[in-house]
Amino acid sequence: MIPELGHFALILTLLVGAAMGGLSLAGGQRGRADWMALARPGAQALFLLTGFSFLCLAYSFYVNDFSVMYVAQHSNTKLPVIYRIAAVWGGHEGSLLLWLLMLTAWMMAVSLFSSQLPEVMVSRVLGVLALIAVGFLLFMLLTSSPFTRLTDIPADGRDLNPLLQDPGLVFHPPMLYMGYVGMSIPFAFSIAALLNGRLDAAWARWTRPWATAAWICLTIGIAMGSWWAYYELGWGGWWFWDPVENASFLPWLVGTALMHSLAVTEKRGLFRSWTIMLSLIAFSLSLLGTFLVRSGVLTSVHAFATDPKRGVFILIFLVVVVGSSLLLFAARAGKVRSGGSFALVSRETFLLVNNVLLTTAAAAVLLGTLYPLIIDALNLGKLSVGPPYFNSVFAPIMTPVMFFMVIGSYARWKSDNVKDLAKKLQPVAITSLVLGCALPFLAGPWSPLVAMGLSLAIWLVLASAVQIYRQVKDTVNWRSTPISYWGMHVAHIGVAVFVVGVTMVKGYETEKDVRMTIGDTVEVGGYTFRLTGITKVPGPNYNADRGAVELIKGDRVLKVLHPEKRTYFSSTMPMTEAAIDSGLTRDVYVSLGEKLEGDGKPAWAMRVYHKPFIVWIWFGCFFMAIGGGMAALDKRYRRKVVAKLGLGKVKGAMA
């Protein structure tokens, strides 16, 4: 009964979405206030209906209703409750429902927090979003319904993939989807502006916090995914340039460019076409990512094993959305192009240069991700593009970005001169270069790449520190500086922290694969590891071989680490649970390989890592997100515009 209710709710959502979307957009075109008035309540209804459907599916998982095919494929009576709920989005159909839930949640947010926008704008934005929702609903109802029933009800389900039975599953997909889907909001705002035929600084002020919010969710989602892969997969890697990882990284890169382009549009009304283009591209990349994961063309730990027919549907959807938005842009770009100018040396220039670089980086990553697929589709062979390609193109492009980031934040709007900038930045430049070259000596053998990475990171931090100091010292009322200013510095410092993490890990990480029997030791990264025993440990739905490895520095045993090799009852597949000792300056990582025969005594293959400063990678992302949050919550985005009719004093300006 419950699954049927959930299914029915989805059908209802489709009908409401189609009606509301069509009428809102038509109302905007024709200026009919009664049709436009449907937008907000329509968005809220969509959210409630989708939420209800989601709850129905979650309930089916909770009560172990194996007559629902999706539940039977991804759950099991012995699966702990929290993973039963998280399993809702553990497979293709359920994750689509999550996608839809996020979309309607964002629509709900827009409908609630947009009181200062004109009705025409709101109805167009929500109308576009509703039509996107309709597309996904059609996809779900026609090809991938999570509510399909089985006539042959199994006694127990197939279980959730053991790799997914981890807290990461509870947080990473929802956060990531919030980001992916969030990119549809600036997309919708851009479409609305193009339909409107007008774009001004006010539009940028409305769009910017939404773009920033989506970017924050993506940042946290990607960082979580990276951290999860690190501790879960057992190989100590934190980024594999996997096609699906790239699929999330591409909208992030373009989203970063978009955020900064919006800054210029808001402040000076420039870069309008650029901003619209970026928002169209960001969402298109989101959709592309969704397609890649579900089409069955990828070999990846992330790929949903699904049939290519579904891939065709999403491809068509992608072509329709991207094609129509680009057509609209081509038709209306002339109307929204900006006038105005800026000098060769000005903040605008540096923002533009960095935007171009970020877009170039995205293009390079896109090429590497799509090339194998294109070659395969043309039957020209099967090939893969590995991490070395991505590393060798990404780093050289990001280096100038970091260099110009600082100069851009120092430069004045509209026009500045080189001498002034050089004078302000010279001490920072020299200090960061000196420190960057000197510090590696403390950590290990000197390497030019490490020196460069550290110099850039210190360059960022020092420049921000000096600016913060100046702001506090030279401004009379520094406490009233808008919070977005501090947010910018926090986020940029976050980038520096991230770079330190990457540089130190890449430069100084060590790993060893060894064969160990009880009592053996191995030395890695200045620590000694001794295997003291392996015991059998039962779990809720698995049996594990648990190792005890002593972490020794000098003479002292600092800790005992417990790597595990688990065999889940539901499958014969073993799974590695690595043991990690995390610290601010280093992570120590031990993982259990196979049991090795021979020589009488039982021995195990073990992998031991020393990873300096690796947590800085995720801390950096965390700071970036905090900085973004501070920027998005700035008062100027929430101030109600005082109406010109003189009712202003009554309505007042809301802080």
Place this chain on the structure above:
Amino acid sequence: MKPRQKRAAIIVGGLAAVGLSAYFVLNAFQSNLVFFFTPSQVEAGDAPTNRAFRVGGMVKTGSIHRDNLTVSFIVTDTIKEVPVTYTGILPDLFREGKGVVAQGQIKGDGKFTASEVLAKHDENYMPPEAQHALDQAAIEKASKTLK
């Protein structure tokens, strides 16, 4: 500088930057493309020597031998076989009779040494390339019986 000269300078500079980055990207591309070959293709000599490539198919039952940390096994597409040696810890899902993709090189001694053995995420999941190798072999066999 006159505005027209300034614009020309910007355009030239932009083109130079684009050209430079295109050169870097394509260069990196060339040296980092890893092609996939089926065991039949490797046996026929299609695969390059001293350059990384991937071979995939099924792990032949009974072919896994371990010597300390070095493993040797045979990758087969049911027609031809490729012996593979790998030093290191194998992914959890590696087992006989299941699909596998290995990346490595054919060294001077003519043997394929793997630098990476690719993991799948699900015991029922066959990497598309490995499936492709098996499909190609099946087509070969079918066309032979028809003759």
